[in-house]
Amino acid sequence: MDTQIIYCGDCLQQLQRLPDACVDLIYIDPPFNSNRNYEVFWGETKEKRSFEDRHASTAAYIDFMRPRVVELARVLKRTGSFYYHCDWHASHYVKVMLDQIFGENAFRSEIIWRRTNAKGLASKGFPNNHDTIFYYTASGDFTWNRPFTEYDPEYIAKFYRFTEPGTGRRYRLSDLTNPNRDRPNLTYEWKGHTRVWRWTKERMEEADRKGIIHYSSTGLAAQKRYLDEMQGQPIDTVWEDIPPVQAQSDERLGYPTQKPLALLDRIVKASSDESDVVLDAFCGCGTAIVSAQMLKRRWIGIDISPTACRVIADRLRKDCKLIEGKHFVVRDLPRTEKQLRVMPPFEFENWAVIALGGIKNKAQVGDMGIDGKIYPAHSAPTQKKDALAFMDVWYPIQVKQKDKAGRPDIDSFEAAMMRENRTKGFFVSFAFSRDALTEIDAFFRRESRVIIPLTVRDILDEELASKLA
Secondary structure, eight states: OOOSEEEESOHHHHHTTSOSSOEEEEEEOOOOSOOOEEEEEEGGGTEEEEEEOSOSSHHHHHHHHHHHHHHHHHHEEEEEEEEEEEOTTTHHHHHHHHHHHHOGGGEEEEEEEEOSOOOOSSSSSOOOOEEEEEEEESSSSOOOOOOEEOOOHHHHHHHOOEEOTTTOOEEEEEEOBOSOOOOGGGEEEETTEEEEBSSOHHHHHHHHHHTOEEEOTTOOEEEEEEGGGOOOEEOOSEEOSSOOOOTTOTTOOOOTTOOOHHHHHHHHHHHOOTTOEEEETTOTTOHHHHHHHHTTOEEEEEESOHHHHHHHHHHHHHHHOOOBTTTBEEEOOOOSHHHHHTSOHHHHHHHHHHHTTOEEOSOSTTOTTOOEEEOOGGGOOSOOTTTTTTOOOOEEEEEOOSSSBOHHHHHHHHHHHHHHTOSEEEEEESOBOHHHHHHHHHHHHHHOOEEEEEEHHHHHTTOOHHHHO
16 A cells, blocks of 8 residues: 555545555544634745635534544554544534444543633633544554653652662652552561562562662661653643644644644554554644654545645655655646636635746735746745745736636736736636737737736646746
8 A cells, every 4th residue: 555645635535445454543633513714824825715614514514524434444454543633513423423433442532632721701601722532443452652741840849759869869659568468478577577568578689689679767668669760641631731833833834723743743652653554534734644754654644625735745845854756745636627617716726826836925815916926947046045035036827717717807917917017927717718818919019018828728738838938
């Protein structure tokens, strides 16, 4: 099975192509049934759009997710683990669905992640400030690497109260007496105290020689447990130590439900080993994929959004120093006019600009007639710092997702080119009316400024070299 792949499309279709029991760890963070509007800012370009949750009701949401989770359960190995990340809107219904698909005995934990602090006191009721992660396994024989956190300083001060002379090692005491009083073989006298001990006398003598027994003022023995030998505090099901991705965070991409890398690192480390296969079927901005890559796991990502797939690819290049086509591939990006016609407008604009080798405009709303820019090769600066900040040689791109761009569309683009004093621009649509093409010719004769009309078919057929020159 191929890995290090991002598939663009509905995960239901892609999962059906995967063989049974081929994945070690599945994490999904599907769209919540929240009925909320989000403002999305992709990456540093701050491209903005609005979108509504696609699920009109909880029932519709569960109906949407059920066949996809069935496929996810099918591809999970017998030793594999499954994590479903959701919030309070539909979590209880999700739990019932997961019990039905995986079986109630497959449920391991309900993890509570505190994703934010309580909001203001304007509304009645308790603020909702946590997400839920349901954890299931395919069987009782599953991969498990117990996670730990560092001890809190107050905990250390309270429990590791003793310091060993000479070494300076901190330790706490552990009772060496046995709670089971009916153990004749462990009943003996030690240093003047007859007790039922936890250890045999031979082991007690060995421990005494190694200096790992502490004696109280009365001479009673206790075991030294050194702080530097402890793995840390075992992590339970309430996770409060991982903050959400804040506005000022270095890893922030602007994706509205972006999860911190530390959260995915914890899950990937706990439930997989190096070279295991990690799958995220709703990979969004790709945090699970980046985590798997950095932790030396194989991975498969699926997302229905072409823009998300390109964002993930860009993140793998920047954060993981991978080369697309060599270290990973992106597959099944839209290839037909039919697919592109039904694509959301924001996605279509991104597709067209990226296909031309351009940079998407920073402002999605109020873009003043320019959806993107192309920087020709001769405008490339010699310094890498702020590479695009001081370039003035660029060509505007306008994209219209319509059957036939008309004269008014060209007039608006001409105004934008005049305003920006551009001598050349590119206009993308599925086709152009006769009036539009006539105006493009007249604009050149009148202003000596060139508009290159490009059809979607031109881009799909990759017949761009001569037109982009």
